[in-house]
Amino acid sequence: MEPEGPQETALLQRRSFGARAARLLVLVLAFVCMVGFAAALAKATLVPQPGSVDLVHTNLHPGRSLHAYVDQPAFQDTVKQIGGNVLLGAPFGVLLPMLLPKARGAVRVVVVTALVMVAVETVQGLIVEGRAFDIDDVILNTSGALLGYVVIGRWLGHALHPRRRHWWHRWTRRGTEVPPAA
Numbered sequence: 001m002e003p004e005g006p007q008e009t010a011l012l013q014r015r016s017f018g019a020r021a022a023r024l025l026v027l028v029l030a031f032v033c034m035v036g037f038a039a040a041l042a043k044a045t046l047v048p049q050p051g052s053v054d055l056v057h058t059n060l061h062p063g064r065s066l067h068a069y070v071d072q073p074a075f076q077d078t079v080k081q082i083g084g085n086v087l088l089g090a091p092f093g094v095l096l097p098m099l100l101p102k103a104r105g106a107v108r109v110v111v112v113t114a115l116v117m118v119a120v121e122t123v124q125g126l127i128v129e130g131r132a133f134d135i136d137d138v139i140l141n142t143s144g145a146l147l148g149y150v151v152i153g154r155w156l157g158h159a160l161h162p163r164r165r166h167w168w169h170r171w172t173r174r175g176t177e178v179p180p181a182a
Contacts, residue, residue, distance in 0.1 A: 012159050023160060030098040037091045044088065045120050049130030056132040058125055065136035082140060089113055089141030093148025097157025104157045106149055113145035114138060 012023045049056075059065050069081040092113040097104040103112055117138040125133030 013162055026160060027099065030095055033091070034095045034099060037095065041088065041120065045124060045131070046128050048128050056130055058132045059134040059136060062135050062139060065134050066140075085137050085140035086144035086147065089117065089144030090148035091145075092116070092141075093145035093150070094153040094156065096145075097149065097153045098160055101157070101161040104154075104161065106146060106154075109149045109153065110142055110146055114142045117141040 069078050072078050121133045124131035
């Protein structure tokens with residue numbers, strides 16, 4: 001095995017003052033976006049709906065609400081319900097890999113998003129009047145986070161943070177360079 005040539009460092013991972021300042025600016029912007037998203041998420045999901053108390057039912061059966069959304073007579077309502085829940089999760093898939101390098105990776109983004117959304121849905125079901133826990137909302141939000149990660153979050157996370165070095169890399173070309181044979 002021949003050693004690989006010098007790796008080109010991504011622009012935002014370089015050690016120059018300009019690159020560090022740009023990385024800091026991007027991270028601050030991502031943090032501001034995450035705070036704004038958290039406020040919008042709270043407003044969209046934790047605002048009481050007193051007029052809906054009699055219409056709301058807890059759903060612990062995956063697919064039940066999805067089936068109800070698809071069976072609605074107005075296609076626009078279906079798109080609003082499903083698309084809105086998917087879009088509500090997408091910022092997690094974009095912002096988590098940028099802000100938390102250890103949260104990079106599809107599985108990690110999905111797990112973190114699912115845990116946050118279960119917490120949001122639990123608060124909705126227990127505390128907020130006119131709202132209920134719906135497992136399908138968790139599934140749709142988590143799907144949106146995965147979609148956001150695949151479309152742009154993965155790229156942004158890699159642009160900001162160096163690749164992780166895992167324990168198995170010590171036996172691969174990516175882990176260490178092989179010294180030339182004597």
